[in-house]
Each structure stands twice: as C-alpha cells, then as structure tokens.
Amino acid sequence: MRDDELILYLYDELTPVERREVESRLRSDPDLASRLDALRREFVDWKNAAQPPAPGDMVQRWHDSIDRAAAGEYAATGEPRGAFSLASFAWGAAVTAALAIGIGIGAWFSNRPAAPPTAATSVAATQPALPEQQGTAFTRGLRVHFRDAQRELSSIPVEAAADRTELVMQLIQQNRLFERAAEEHGSANLARVLRAFEPILLRLASDDIAPEDAEELRKQLAFELRVMLTILERDASNKTQST
C-alpha cells in the first residue's frame, strides 16, 4: 500500500469502503501499521508547529482599523453629508495617494533611509533626478494627479469629521496599493516610505481632529502639492531642454 493512501486515511478523505480496506490491511500488516504511526507522528508535529505571534504594533493597527471603520460608519449615518460628493471622495483618494507618492518620491530621490515622510520643506530640498527607466508616463500621471488635487483641494470638507474620516480611510487603501506597486517595481525605498506614511494617514483619519487642525492640514497639503508639482514640472522641462 502506498503512502498516498495512508495520507488520505489520516485526512479522513477515503470512502467508507476504502477506509475499511485500509483498516483491514493495518490489522494484518505490522509494517504498514508502523508506517502509519510514523506518518501520524509527523502530521501531529507539523500541526503543532508554532508560528511567531503577530507583532504587537501590527495587532494594534488591526484594532485601529476597526475603530476607524466604526467611527466612519457612525459619523456617516449621524451627520448630514453637506457638500461632500462621490466625486470629491474619489478625488480625495487620488489626491492623497498622489501626495503620498509625491512625498515618497521626494524621499526616494534623496536616497534617504526609510524614515517617515517629512514635511514639504524637506521634499522641496530634494533635487529629483527621475531615473530614465521610470519613464515619463509615470511622472505625467503624477502631475495630472497633483493638478487635479490642487484644483479640488479648496473644497475639502475640513469641518465634516465623518467625511474626512471616510476620505482618509480610502486614502489609506490607496496608499497601500501604491506601496505594493512600488514593491512590485523593485522600489523598496519608495515602498518603505509609503508604508511609513500610513501611520500619519491613520492619525488624520481620527475623528477628534479639530477643524482648525484639519484646516492646517489642508494648507500643508496644498503647499506640498505645489512643491511637488514645481519639482516635477521643472524636471520635465529640464528633460525637454536636454533632448
């Protein structure tokens, strides 16, 4: 009898007839019985093999995500929607994802170690030299994002905590998508920076930020966008002149 049948026997995946046949063979064949015992011991060992526990900060992020989902849901059903629209929601996803990428690229360009994204001043201080292999399509798309974001930024609902929470939660998802994309393209530094950006977005998702703080954030976003656009457009212009 082959091990495959013993495997199916241990997994209880044999038909009743097959099972009876195996049991009959086991009774009459001590070697087969000892092979089964050895296999069973290995199965038990594999089953008991421990995995390292999830890191504490990771577990905390999972707790936080439920809190934010609950907060966003509660606020969304408990407050009027105001001027917030699906279009601006979609824009919001684009703008912060673009912003996250922008800031990430800033850090990436400057070849910094993986540190949390910094303020616009540090982004402005970088001198981007976009690698040729990145192509112009990516930066063109990024510029479109930034320009759309600039145009729409003035209507961000800073007073509506629910809308802001929903928006940022969406942004976090977007940020993760870009992070994965960066990883898939072998841009480990960019991915790490985007990952480091997430805790900041999580704080922004908090529904206890005062409107004035949200307004400060809006201004900061506008500034960062302007800086990034300037950098990207100057870079594009330099490339055009050099060709």
Next chain:
Amino acid sequence: MAAVLKAASAPTRADFHDAISRRSNCWYSVCLRLTRSRDLAEDAVQDALLTAWNKRQQFDGSARLETWIHRIVVNAALQLLRKQKPGRQEPLEIDPAGDGESPDAARFDAELGDQLSVALGHLSEMERTCFVLKHLEEWRLGEIADELGMNTGAVKQAVFRAVRKLRTHMTGLLDEAR
C-alpha cells in the same frame, strides 16, 4: 422584524476587538504560511477585518465570530496570493526560536515551526497552498478544489507531493530538535 433582530445580533466593535485579541495570532499564522510574507500576511488580515466589519450583518451566529473571520482571512490571503506575480514571495527570515525561558514543549514547537517554515519554502505555491489548507486548516479536498478552481485529483496530487517533500526536508531536523 427579522431584519431588526438580525441587526441587533450583529457583532459589535467590542466583539471584533475581542476576536482580534484572542485569535489574531492564529490568523496571522495561516496568512504567513500561505503568503510567506509578513507584509502580505498583515494586509490579508487587515483586508479580512474590514471585509468582515462591512459584512457583519451577514454573520448569522451559527459559528463563533473568530471562526467566521478566520475563513474570511484565509480567503483574503488566497486573493492576495492570486494578485502576486510568481516568485514575489521572499524567503521568510526565521526568528530565533525560544528565549531560553520557554518550557521545553513550547521551545520544541517553536523550533519545529521554524523548520516547517523553511521546509514549506521548498514547495511550489500550489503545493504549499493545498497543504496549508488541508493539513493546517483542515479543509476538505473538495473545498480546496472549489476555492482554487482545480479538480479534486489535482489538489490530492499537490498534497501528496507536499507531504513527500516535507518529509524529506524535515527528516533529521525533527530528530535533532527532539
């Protein structure tokens, strides 16, 4: 009326926190086995929790909440795996087993866990997925086939190959660990 009762019995935020506190290690573990990536494992659990939260009205209470979430977690990990390009998974860096203060049994299990992680790295993605779902998650072969869009015979063969390879790679390691 039924809808009201159902809504009233839907798990609360506290229920989710409780489930996370008690079972997230287990969810993380299966995701890590499947994806062999800490980041993907974290993402899978995160995605699953948000999915479960958004669908909590569908939780009918016939199983425990953490069991219901567990299934969603496994599906989330499988979904992330499908999105990955081949070869995307990195070999896991194995943390040192035990801290010198663990009881023997726990230390043995930890060492075994490390070795199994290494051995799982020798399997193809399909073999590993089928093995984890069959052996560790105790799915029926038919369920695995349905989930992965394969026929049962192919799943069976993948499990056989996985067991053979694991026995080969784990032989000796176990004896040393005991």
